[in-house]
Amino acid sequence: MSKSTNMLSILWLLRSGRRMTAQQLADELEIHIRTVYRCIDALCATGVPIVADSGPGGGYRVLERFADSPLLFDGEEQKALLHASAFAEEAGYPFGEALARAVDKLKRYANAMQLERMERHRDGLTVIHPPVDERQRELLRVLEEAGAEGRSVRMAYDKGRGEGPTEREYDPYGIVHWKGAWYTVGYCGLRGQLRSFRVDRIVRLESSERRFARPPEFSAKAHLMGELLPGALDADALTSVVLQGNDMVLDMLSQHWLFGHALVSREPGQAEYRIGTSALQTYVPYFLLPYGKTLTIREPAALVERLADVCSELTEHYRTMMKEQGSDTNER
Known part of the structure; x- marks a missing residue:
């Protein structure tokens, strides 16, 4: 038998719940005991949780939670893995070769109907992402x-x-x-x-x-966001922000990292967020600015005031730019 066949046979024997010695496995499969050792090592390297118990009555066994779990993925699990691989590949996931091998294993042990279904799901999802060299x-x-x-x-x-x-x-x-x-x-x-x-x-x-x-x-994600958006999710100083608008606009806003994480409640035409008070005076107005008149800020009043100031500053900035450009034109 091939090495892969021996490995699978050993795995099925151990999944039965029996504790078996290397010699018992060798006798059962009619192979050399050294082959058993090599196959056990290979199975452990692939992630199978095999435990060796010493002493009388000892032998090899697999952890119970693994023995009770299925070895195969169902159709929904296969689809999810294929889609996850598409996202990871486009995002520059550093272990792409290993990911490709895992997907190949899914396809290798699928029949024609299963393979055709996998390909349809895989081809149905596309991710656009900046290239990672x-x-x-x-x-x-x-x-x-x-x-x-x-x-x-x-x-x-x-x-x-x-x-x-x-x-x-x-x-x-x-x-x-x-x-x-x-x-x-x-x-x-x-x-x-x-x-x-x-x-x-x-x-x-x-x-x-x-x-x-x-x-x-330690959370690398929490630390990074604390650096990039300081005070935005500071639990000690949060302010309620209530926005009203078209549901489609509110749905788009919820896709933003800050608003998606700060969402407290959502009902038709309205959403409530809890956002760091200091952030309401810094970058939050600039996040809301592109939505223009499609959003109404019900509270807090301080955010409305700050957004009005930002708009005035921008208006003055562009009026000054227009004057400078007009002056340049007259000089020419």
Whole structure:
């Protein structure tokens, strides 16, 4: 029998709930005991949770939760995996080759009808995303693996201000994909604090001998959003924001990262959010500005006042621009 056949046979025997020694497995399948050891190692490498119990009555077994679970994916699960792979591929997921192999396994063990259904679902979904080059994918692979292993890296980073790259030792706690860009969040040895960095601005990464432990309960996503949108979701200082408008407009607004996360209640023609008070005076008015007269701000009054000030500032800015352009035209 082939190695894959032996592996599958061993897996089925262990899934029966029996605890079996290597010799018992070898006798059952009429193969050499060394073949059993090789197959067990291969199964463990693929993620099968095989446990070896020593002593009298010991042997190999699989964890009960795995033994009770199905080995195959149903149609809806297959569709979800195919769609997830499409999103990941377009977003620049760093382990695309492994993902492609996983999808190939789904297709390899499908009959003609199942395969045709998979292809229809896969071809029915398209993702438009800014291209991610192979260099950035490699950086993401290094950062993800270093973070999982608790291994620091030496990083050269260019802020994009014409100052040239700066060197630092860095502990990558996690990577985050947000609005078409990849970020890494972790401890920066140069600044002595938690920082986030855009991966496409990393010039070079090198392995370090230093080790680190990620803080328990740390959220790279929460830290990044706290840096990019400071105060927006500060639990200690939230203000109720009530907006009214066409349901389609409110649905579009809910797709925005901040408003989607801050949503408290939604009813026809109205939505309520809880947003950091300081953010209402900074960037929230600019998020609402593109919606113009399609939205009505019921509360707070301070947000209406701030949005009116922003509009006045913009009006003055463009009137000044018109005067300058008119002056340039007269001079010519």
